[in-house]
Amino acid sequence: MANKDIYILGIESSCDETAAAVVKNGFYEMSSVIASQIDIHKEYGGVVPEIASRAHVDVITPVVHEALQNAGLTLQEIDGIAVTYGPGLVGALLVGLSYAKGLAWASGKPLLGVNHIKGHIAANYICHPEIKPPYLCLVVSGGHSHIIKITDYTSFEMLGRTRDDAAGEAFDKISRALGLGYPGGPMVQKAAESGNGNSIRFPRVKFQDNPFDFSFSGVKTAVLNYIHHCEQRGEEVMIGDIAASFQQAVVDVLTDHTIAAAKQCNIDHIAIAGGVAANQLLRTEMMNKGRKEGMDVFYPDLKLCTDNASMIASAGYFEFLQNNIAPWNLNAIPGLRINS
Numbered sequence: 001m002a003n004k005d006i007y008i009l010g011i012e013s014s015c016d017e018t019a020a021a022v023v024k025n026g027f028y029e030m031s032s033v034i035a036s037q038i039d040i041h042k043e044y045g046g047v048v049p050e051i052a053s054r055a056h057v058d059v060i061t062p063v064v065h066e067a068l069q070n071a072g073l074t075l076q077e078i079d080g081i082a083v084t085y086g087p088g089l090v091g092a093l094l095v096g097l098s099y100a101k102g103l104a105w106a107s108g109k110p111l112l113g114v115n116h117i118k119g120h121i122a123a124n125y126i127c128h129p130e131i132k133p134p135y136l137c138l139v140v141s142g143g144h145s146h147i148i149k150i151t152d153y154t155s156f157e158m159l160g161r162t163r164d165d166a167a168g169e170a171f172d173k174i175s176r177a178l179g180l181g182y183p184g185g186p187m188v189q190k191a192a193e194s195g196n197g198n199s200i201r202f203p204r205v206k207f208q209d210n211p212f213d214f215s216f217s218g219v220k221t222a223v224l225n226y227i228h229h230c231e232q233r234g235e236e237v238m239i240g241d242i243a244a245s246f247q248q249a250v251v252d253v254l255t256d257h258t259i260a261a262a263k264q265c266n267i268d269h270i271a272i273a274g275g276v277a278a279n280q281l282l283r284t285e286m287m288n289k290g291r292k293e294g295m296d297v298f299y300p301d302l303k304l305c306t307d308n309a310s311m312i313a314s315a316g317y318f319e320f321l322q323n324n325i326a327p328w329n330l331n332a333i334p335g336l337r338i339n340s
């Protein structure tokens, strides 16, 4: 048993991607299948929860089968089934969770409940198995913006969080206001390429009581006001400059707060994770600012930043090692916290 390889099947359905993957020993991705619902939700300008749940139901069986097939394994050869049980959309979560429970029950394999945020953090292990706790991770997605100290593979300490909008949510709202579409992050990044990030000074919020917390509703409102003023005065709305200046303001705050938190904790390893970690400016600026402070900075490959199931399988592996097997009555928890 000592050197037996551990194969975890991961299942993810918390928002608008149905995904399944097989990961060996926590770090090696054997297969990864992602069925994106972007085309379905695009016409509504954002994710419609009920439509998302139904779309997950339609594809979850072929997605899981394909992941097993691509890994060259049968369900019997899998050691554990890891599934996201929160945070996320309750109906969407329930599809993956119920499916995983059915598979686990029928095959006699252990069920492993995974927190989606811990999954995003674990995406880094697949690309950079050399990262070892303790380190700091900035997790920035459509629903979350957290600075988390990873003290061990399964223990986490929240150092800072957003008090209002998440960074990805702000990108999505600004994209809509600029008429760029959904999902907003990649659209704003693309528009920013033709603009100057220093042309408009949007606010960078810092709190006195916790300098590692974030707030993005102020920058969002400032951008919306700026657009309205341009329109009222009959001036051209410079989409490139607005997108670039907004992106710069968000990236400045994310990088400065993370580096400051790392310094305070005496930590010289930083990772970033979540959909917004796909942002090129964030990746470059975190790397440059981190290097100046003598810190190592890691980020996952682009396809591992946005939702996927390899990250869930990897996080599930560490739960498996802790023998943290989920009970059959595990429920979907839309507002699941990092320390529960």
Ligand code: KG4
Pocket (backbone or CB within 6 Å): 015, 140, 141, 142, 143, 144, 167, 168, 169, 171, 172, 183, 184, 185, 186, 189, 274, 275, 276, 277, 278, 279, 280, 305, 306, 307
């Ligand atoms: O992690 P994720 O796929 O789903 C959640 O767990 O929320 O993150 C999705 C978020 C969306 O808000 C999307 O606009 C943002 O990540 N995003 C980006 C980029 N790619 C995705 N934000 C900024 N720049 C990007 N290149």
Ligand code: ZN
Pocket (backbone or CB within 6 Å): 116, 120, 141, 142, 274, 275, 306, 307
């Ligand atoms: Zn996510």
